[in-house]
């Protein structure tokens with residue numbers, strides 16, 4: 001799968017801009033320092049006025065932690081997910097929600113994946129942690145029960161951006 005950047009519409013861009021600006025406002029005094037710093041560092045490739053271009057973002061990451069975005073159609077099986085993380089690849093959807101569905105989606109779209117998950121991968125400590133987590137998951141692919149526990153651990157902490165910082 002590939003991101004067909006030229007196929008995005010004016011509505012996609014409008015949706016992206018609204019979501020981005022709204023969330024930046026919402027994050028003030030709430031989000032982790034590392035996350036906010038990552039957003040700041042990524043400004044040239046991740047901002048409100050332009051839909052994210054995966055090629056550009058991947059290029060940007062080559063000089064940082066070496067992660068790359070891989071296009072997927074939506075949620076993927078857990079073993080595929082851990083295998084990707086073990087290779088420093090993060091899955092992302094390429095489609096964007098419509099203007100009528102700004103507030104809630106059942107499946108992750110590009111805003112969820114790129115705005116929510118990608119920035120922290122540029123921070124060394126977080127990058128190492130997720131990489132190791134992926135390798136651990138990959139090593140447990142044939143052990144169904146352990147894999148499920150690891151999946152739940154991921155889902156109820158990392159997925160929701162749970163981070164403990166010393167200052168708060």
Ligand SMILES: [Fe+2]
Pocket residue numbers: 108112113116117159
């Ligand atoms: Fe997610």
